[in-house]
Amino acid sequence: MTFPILVYGTPSLKKPSEPVGENFPELAQLVDDMFETMYASDGVGLAAPQIGRNIRLVVLDASAAAEGDQKLKDCKRVLINPEIYETSDDEVLMNEGCLSVPGIHEDVYRPEWVRVRYLDEQMTPHDELLEGFAARIAQHEIDHLEGTLFVERLSALRKTLLQGKLSSMSKGKYKADYKTRQNR
Numbered sequence: 001m002t003f004p005i006l007v008y009g010t011p012s013l014k015k016p017s018e019p020v021g022e023n024f025p026e027l028a029q030l031v032d033d034m035f036e037t038m039y040a041s042d043g044v045g046l047a048a049p050q051i052g053r054n055i056r057l058v059v060l061d062a063s064a065a066a067e068g069d070q071k072l073k074d075c076k077r078v079l080i081n082p083e084i085y086e087t088s089d090d091e092v093l094m095n096e097g098c099l100s101v102p103g104i105h106e107d108v109y110r111p112e113w114v115r116v117r118y119l120d121e122q123m124t125p126h127d128e129l130l131e132g133f134a135a136r137i138a139q140h141e142i143d144h145l146e147g148t149l150f151v152e153r154l155s156a157l158r159k160t161l162l163q164g165k166l167s168s169m170s171k172g173k174y175k176a177d178y179k180t181r182q183n184r
Contacts, residue, residue, distance in 0.1 A: 003037045003051040004179035005099045009170025017054045017145040020080045031078050031121050034059045041178035043099050045137040047144030050100050056081045058141040062134045075134045082118035082142050087111035094136055096150050102176035108153050110139050
């Protein structure tokens, strides 16, 4: 099933998410549906809050960018209750977009690499070093679990310049090539 993506201005996107318990009902189906939704929206990552589920669950698939970086070839992950516990001191500037903020792309500084602890869909624990594009996706999606959107990481000047577009978006004035919805 493909879910509609919640859009900027939806209050639940600003709420911190709850941990996923060991016996979460129908987890496998939710994971499959999130991947289906992400692919249908041409995304590389999706956090559960973006589909209206305020739980600590992220799916990501960076393999589409593998042509430029072979390390991304098999970079498809399910991150349950992820925790970034170490980051590089070096930050990299890269252009980001977000399915919940359609039509807006901005340059954002983020650490070049991160160490992440998480459970996979079988509830197996992992401790992984993610670098480059995979690290960026993970950081972006884990931000969603904390109720943070990428536009909040912009400079004060960029936020001010985008305020009109964001205000319009929160009133339902935007275009997206995938299913969306707003909850007020």
